[in-house]
Amino acid sequence: MMTEFNDTILRAYNGEKTGYTPLWFMRQAGRSQPEYRKLKEKYSLFDITHQPELCAYVTELPVQHYQTDAAILYKDIMSPLPPIGVDVEIKKGVGPVIDNPIRSVDDIQRLGQLDPKQDVPYVLETIEILTKEKLNVPLIGFSGAPFTLASYMIEGGPSKQYNKTKAMMYGDSDTWFVLMDKLGDLIIDYTKAQIKAGARAIQIFDSWVGSVSAPDYHTYIRPVMNKIFTALKDEHVPTILFGIGTNHLLLEFNDLPVTAIGLDWRTSILEARQMGVTKTLQGNLDPAILLADWDIIEARTKAILDQSQEQDGGYVFNLGHGVFPEVNPDTLKRLSAFIHEHSAK
Amino acid sequence: MMTEFNDTILRAYNGEKTGYTPLWFMRQAGRSQPEYRKLKEKYSLFDITHQPELCAYVTELPVQHYQTDAAILYKDIMSPLPPIGVDVEIKKGVGPVIDNPIRSVDDIQRLGQLDPKQDVPYVLETIEILTKEKLNVPLIGFSGAPFTLASYMIEGGPSKQYNKTKAMMYGDSDTWFVLMDKLGDLIIDYTKAQIKAGARAIQIFDSWVGSVSAPDYHTYIRPVMNKIFTALKDEHVPTILFGIGTNHLLLEFNDLPVTAIGLDWRTSILEARQMGVTKTLQGNLDPAILLADWDIIEARTKAILDQSQEQDGGYVFNLGHGVFPEVNPDTLKRLSAFIHEHSAK
Numbered sequence: 001m002m003t004e005f006n007d008t009i010l011r012a013y014n015g016e017k018t019g020y021t022p023l024w025f026m027r028q029a030g031r032s033q034p035e036y037r038k039l040k041e042k043y044s045l046f047d048i049t050h051q052p053e054l055c056a057y058v059t060e061l062p063v064q065h066y067q068t069d070a071a072i073l074y075k076d077i078m079s080p081l082p083p084i085g086v087d088v089e090i091k092k093g094v095g096p097v098i099d100n101p102i103r104s105v106d107d108i109q110r111l112g113q114l115d116p117k118q119d120v121p122y123v124l125e126t127i128e129i130l131t132k133e134k135l136n137v138p139l140i141g142f143s144g145a146p147f148t149l150a151s152y153m154i155e156g157g158p159s160k161q162y163n164k165t166k167a168m169m170y171g172d173s174d175t176w177f178v179l180m181d182k183l184g185d186l187i188i189d190y191t192k193a194q195i196k197a198g199a200r201a202i203q204i205f206d207s208w209v210g211s212v213s214a215p216d217y218h219t220y221i222r223p224v225m226n227k228i229f230t231a232l233k234d235e236h237v238p239t240i241l242f243g244i245g246t247n248h249l250l251l252e253f254n255d256l257p258v259t260a261i262g263l264d265w266r267t268s269i270l271e272a273r274q275m276g277v278t279k280t281l282q283g284n285l286d287p288a289i290l291l292a293d294w295d296i297i298e299a300r301t302k303a304i305l306d307q308s309q310e311q312d313g314g315y316v317f318n319l320g321h322g323v324f325p326e327v328n329p330d331t332l333k334r335l336s337a338f339i340h341e342h343s344a345k
Numbered sequence: 346m347m348t349e350f351n352d353t354i355l356r357a358y359n360g361e362k363t364g365y366t367p368l369w370f371m372r373q374a375g376r377s378q379p380e381y382r383k384l385k386e387k388y389s390l391f392d393i394t395h396q397p398e399l400c401a402y403v404t405e406l407p408v409q410h411y412q413t414d415a416a417i418l419y420k421d422i423m424s425p426l427p428p429i430g431v432d433v434e435i436k437k438g439v440g441p442v443i444d445n446p447i448r449s450v451d452d453i454q455r456l457g458q459l460d461p462k463q464d465v466p467y468v469l470e471t472i473e474i475l476t477k478e479k480l481n482v483p484l485i486g487f488s489g490a491p492f493t494l495a496s497y498m499i500e501g502g503p504s505k506q507y508n509k510t511k512a513m514m515y516g517d518s519d520t521w522f523v524l525m526d527k528l529g530d531l532i533i534d535y536t537k538a539q540i541k542a543g544a545r546a547i548q549i550f551d552s553w554v555g556s557v558s559a560p561d562y563h564t565y566i567r568p569v570m571n572k573i574f575t576a577l578k579d580e581h582v583p584t585i586l587f588g589i590g591t592n593h594l595l596l597e598f599n600d601l602p603v604t605a606i607g608l609d610w611r612t613s614i615l616e617a618r619q620m621g622v623t624k625t626l627q628g629n630l631d632p633a634i635l636l637a638d639w640d641i642i643e644a645r646t647k648a649i650l651d652q653s654q655e656q657d658g659g660y661v662f663n664l665g666h667g668v669f670p671e672v673n674p675d676t677l678k679r680l681s682a683f684i685h686e687h688s689a690k
Contacts, residue, residue, distance in 0.1 A: 268558075289511075
């Protein structure tokens with residue numbers, strides 16, 4: 001499908017007015033696609049992410065099916081951790097489980113450094129296949145953010161309240177900052193390698209950081225985020241920061257040298273702008289709306305698009321969180337067509 | 346311990362200036378207390394909640410140990426559901442699991458009506474024992490709110506994204522409102538019976554409603570909440586509404602005929618007031634802070650108390666969420682003493 005390269009979404013991230021509103025869907029590749037579910041009967045997640053051709057196929061599928069304006073690298077958020085010595089296992093119905101949780105400076109010092117070419121060659125090869133041979137839209141690379149990665153590493157798995165993570169943050173902040181630094185460097189190396197391989201934008205997922213208050217974000221998390229986005233500035237690609245339940249952190253996000261901020265469905269574009277958020281916005285249809293009838297989906301989408309056009313600043317359409325597995329692919333296809341058409345008027 | 350009855354917390358809820366800042370801790374009874382853990386070796390949660398004397402003992406323990414200004418009824422949030430025909434099982438490490446989830450109007454119409462005297466006599470007896478014989482501070486009764494109860498009933502257990510719940514809310518709103526109405530009546534009957542038995546305040550836990558945006562709260566949830574708090578107004582006891590991650594909903598909460606709003610740790614008292622919240626506030630120390638050293642706990646607590654005194658409006662100290670099981674009971678004791686002393690100056 002190598003037709004003329006369409007960079008609309010990059011221009012939208014950079015705040016330019018574009019002829020239509022570009023879009024992608026978080027988790028567009030995967031669980032909601034029948035082709036993917038068929039693959040998963042034969043291959044594990046590990047198989048797919050470690051076989052560049054297969055992984056490129058999965059990453060490209062939704063671009064073809066839904067005509068999205070970007071591909072998002074199909075990859076687990078934990079990918080860069082096993083190479084540095086974190087024993088991650090993805091348990092079905094649970095999520096990432098880690099047998100050797102990180103609780104002390106010693107634990108952190110035992111971790112290695114990521115050499116992307118050596119440690120995750122399949123990630124870079126996937127990106128190269130996609131960007132050299134397949135895609136006519138930009139590929140968005142990504143990484144988990146330090147807080148979110150740390151939460152898995154410290155808790156030993158998914159958590160509801162992040163007790164141990166916060167116990168370290170508040171109770172042993174020296175160790176906390178050593179870990180943040182370690183993860184900051186890892187994320188910089190990992191995402192820079194993705195850019196070098198061909199990624200044209202980077203989204204940093206700080207999925208669980210909404211559990212932290214704004215003053216604590218400022219003290220314990222902002223420094224490492226500032227370091228990451230400052231380092232990525234040299235790469236001249238748009239960067240996006242996203243987390244769910246972060247409306248109390250949006251002004252902290254806005255102060256970072258990031259290009260765009262992803263909104264979940266709790267904060268409208270209008271509210272974000274009224275709050276003083278000046279960066280390009282991405283979002284924010286509640287993914288649960290996609291389970292309702294089309295007239296409801298259309299009305300909600302139209303309201304978001306209209307709001308984005310009434311407000312200053314760049315805008316890229318997305319959902320407020322990942323596509324649910326039970327969403328009908330035809331709904332995403334229809335939604336994409338509607339957005340492209342309606343926003344071009 | 347029947348000394349003179351101390352109604353400070355009721356007066357604070359009602360917005361009066363009191364000689365010191367009254368307090369209680371969400372989940373003050375239970376997991377963090379060694380006496381409770383010892384009991385749990387012999388008795389199940391079901392045993393404890395169904396034996397009034399035992400349940401009264403567990404409810405009273407933290408009042409004695411920590412000198413809290415209220416007792417909170419020790420009871421599971423799902424308590425009123427089995428009597429109306431919802432098969433709730435509390436699974437260890439999972440939470441409440443429901444084998445017959447509610448997905449249609451037929452499912453809802455099959456549910457019975459709660460007759461508290463007949464169906465939950467042990468709840469009312471527990472309250473009577475506590476308020477007639479034991480406590481010299483008010484007992485706070487409670488119930489889960491319609492959205493939160495519905496989320497368990499529809500999903501069939503705990504959920505991260507409430508897909509099925511929201512699918513009904515957005516996609517089948519007629520059924521949704523039938524369920525809200527049913528649960529609204531149940532909650533009114535359940536809490537009124539608690540008040541009649543001796544509860545002097547009612548907290549409504551809408552733990553998971555933060556997953557809904559403000560406009561959707563207004564459309565799909567506000568009507569039933571308005572009905573509940575309007576009905577409870579006739580009882581002339583303070584009512585409190587609490588949910589985590591609800592800072593985007595605080596103005597919706599403030600518009601309800603409720604006495605007080607519980608803040609989690611994401612929104613400070615100052616921010617809530619600046620936002621336009623006028624009701625009495627309750628909260629909001631991050632429960633994770635209790636795992637840090639005392640000097641950090643004291644500094645954070647002092648900041649909250651000072652903020653509460655600088656702002657207009659009533660205030661009751663609490664945590665921003667329940668006590669974690671791993672918190673040292675001595676920490677809660679010291680915290681309670683510090684708050685009483687510092688705020689009395």
